[in-house]
Amino acid sequence: MEVRVLGRVEYLPTYRSMQDFTAGRTADTPDQLWLCEHPPVYTQGLAGDASHVLAPGSIPVVATNRGGQVTFHGPGQVVAYPLLDLRRRGYFVKEYVYRLEEAVLRTLAEFGVTGHRVAGAPGIYVRLADPFSHAALTGPARPDQPFDGLGKIAALGVKVSRHCTYHGLALNVAMDLEPFSRINPCGYAGLATVDLSTIGVPTTWTVAAGVLGQKLAALLAA
Structure with missing residues (x-):
């Protein structure tokens, strides 16, 4: 797989x-x-609910054909777009999302941070009180508050066309x-969003992109 580092590019x-x-x-590509x-931009998923865009202000909102609801992209965020032929690689969409x-x-683990999956809510989350704790999530104290004590650090939104992927x-x-704060991130009102910097990990875009690129290249192998 060819890895291309594009730098900062318009969405x-x-x-x-x-x-x-x-x-x-083609089959050989x-x-x-x-x-x-x-640069700052909100992107809305194909079936996204416009009510989740609360107050975009001067930041543009772009409708896309990926899955999911609204999210924000901006400087200081590593965006990864795998352009894969899943049929050639030998696994299906569910497995693809799991590998992403x-x-x-595994990228977070390189920085000492423990990330977590939340059932039914694609993406990766960290404990706000202790993002370095290795303890597994035990579930929310209240079923109606699945993100209680969590912050989202990575979002997913994919598109598959003729067995080939884009977005990411x-x-x-x-x-x-x-x-x-001007949207309901990924459609969840009040969901906290964090980055490595705010949880105490001082690293650069270049370093984080390098680690994430390596992990993706290894895990998305056939």
Whole structure:
């Protein structure tokens, strides 16, 4: 898989490039992994509810064909776009999503942080009180508050067309988190959003992108 580090690129042209790459693929087209960051932008999933966009202000809102609801992209966030032929790699979408999440979990572990999955809510979360604790989640004290005590550090939103993937995941490294307060992140009102910086991990976009790229390349292998 070819890994391309794009740096900071506008969202909409990158989205269109993913679509063009996927539409023009043949059975022999090598898979690619794009790593980048975007200027501030909100992106809305295909079946997204517009009511989850509360007060975007001057930040543009772009409708996309990925799964999921609204999220925010901005400088200081590593965005990974795997462009894979799943049929050639030999696994299905559910396994693909699991591998994406596992790559984030292993990336966080490199920085001493324990990430967690939450059933029915794709993405990766950390304990706000102790993100370095290795204890497993035991479930929320209240079933109506599944994110009690948790903050979301990575979001997922994928698209599969003719067995080929695009869109992907976003890992928050060191960014301005305020724009997340203007939406219901991923459709969940009041969901806290964090990055590595706010939980006490001083690292750079370049370092985090390098680690995440390595974990994705290994875990997305055939």
